[in-house]
Amino acid sequence: MSATGRTSGHTRGAVTRSDSAAVEDVRRYYEENTERFERFGQGRGTGAIHRSVRAASGDRDQNNFRTLERMILRRLRRVGSGDGKVHVLDLGCGVGASMIYLAEHAPIVATGVTLSELQAKLARERIAERGLSERVQCLEGSYLELPESVRVAQLAFSIEAFIHGPDPAAFFEAAARYVAPGGLLLIFDDFLSERAAGKLAPRDARVLSEVREGWLANSLVTVKQASELASQAGFALETNDDLTPRLELGRPRDHAIALVVAVGRYLPLRGYRFRSLLGGSALQAGLRRGLLEFRCLGWRRTML
Numbered sequence: 001m002s003a004t005g006r007t008s009g010h011t012r013g014a015v016t017r018s019d020s021a022a023v024e025d026v027r028r029y030y031e032e033n034t035e036r037f038e039r040f041g042q043g044r045g046t047g048a049i050h051r052s053v054r055a056a057s058g059d060r061d062q063n064n065f066r067t068l069e070r071m072i073l074r075r076l077r078r079v080g081s082g083d084g085k086v087h088v089l090d091l092g093c094g095v096g097a098s099m100i101y102l103a104e105h106a107p108i109v110a111t112g113v114t115l116s117e118l119q120a121k122l123a124r125e126r127i128a129e130r131g132l133s134e135r136v137q138c139l140e141g142s143y144l145e146l147p148e149s150v151r152v153a154q155l156a157f158s159i160e161a162f163i164h165g166p167d168p169a170a171f172f173e174a175a176a177r178y179v180a181p182g183g184l185l186l187i188f189d190d191f192l193s194e195r196a197a198g199k200l201a202p203r204d205a206r207v208l209s210e211v212r213e214g215w216l217a218n219s220l221v222t223v224k225q226a227s228e229l230a231s232q233a234g235f236a237l238e239t240n241d242d243l244t245p246r247l248e249l250g251r252p253r254d255h256a257i258a259l260v261v262a263v264g265r266y267l268p269l270r271g272y273r274f275r276s277l278l279g280g281s282a283l284q285a286g287l288r289r290g291l292l293e294f295r296c297l298g299w300r301r302t303m304l
């Protein structure tokens with residue numbers, strides 16, 4: 001089913017491309033940008049492509065690029081498996097840094113999946129370098145179509161990858177196949193605020209349009225919409241934390257990028273590198289203007 005068929009009733013500016021075209025767009029985006037993200041991004045040297053989130057005041061580890069992984073570790077205590085080996089699934093694993101961190105801090109088995117051949121290669125190299133190849137693996141492919149050989153997970157998570165999916169309903173339907181009954185599904189990502197789901201001023205409408213175009217935000221929905229789709233797939237919402245106040249917004253670098261984007265709008269620049277700048281700048285604007293919220297949402301897979 002096309003993305004239009006899933007999202008037209010849920011989001012403003014519904015996706016009109018086919019699922020396969022949207023997936024290919026995301027794949028090419030990360031093929032072209034991953035090395036630049038690693039070399040020049042805020043998390044360079046850590047393997048973290050996701051954003052920095054300020055550590056909570058009580059955290060012993062104050063590394064802001066591992067705040068989300070520490071949140072996952074705390075939730076690992078709430079899940080288990082019959083054989084004692086907890087399987088963790090990373091839906092959109094990038095270069096594998098999150099899986100590696102988790103595996104170095106907990107006795108888990110982890111599987112990650114990324115659309116990007118380059119990211120999969122870099123992830124496998126990192127996993128081997130850390131001596132984790134027996135417990136951690138990275139697959140190249142879509143998180144909507146994992147091979148049947150992948151065992152069900154007691155905990156699955158997605159960090160800034162849910163939003164790229166071509167169809168939010170399909171994401172939850174796939175997750176229901178991957179997460180064991182009683183298991184957890186965690187999403188750390190940007191969601192539309194309820195205000196943004198209403199009538200928008202022209203400037204706000206442009207911001208969200210640029211987020212969708214530049215950030216490849218095919219599944220930009222409200223928390224309410226996501227929860228309705230998750231419920232239909234057999235998940236019950238347990239966690240809804242707004243992490244927006246803990247983001248680093250409005251850095252000098254962000255203002256410089258905004259100036260580049262302002263000039264670039266009048267030039268024929270629509271390659272994946274410019275789109276990453278366009279989308280990132282619009283994302284910052286959307287968060288500051290209250291159109292978007294960066295949230296941690298957690299669902300429990302209902303028992304069958």
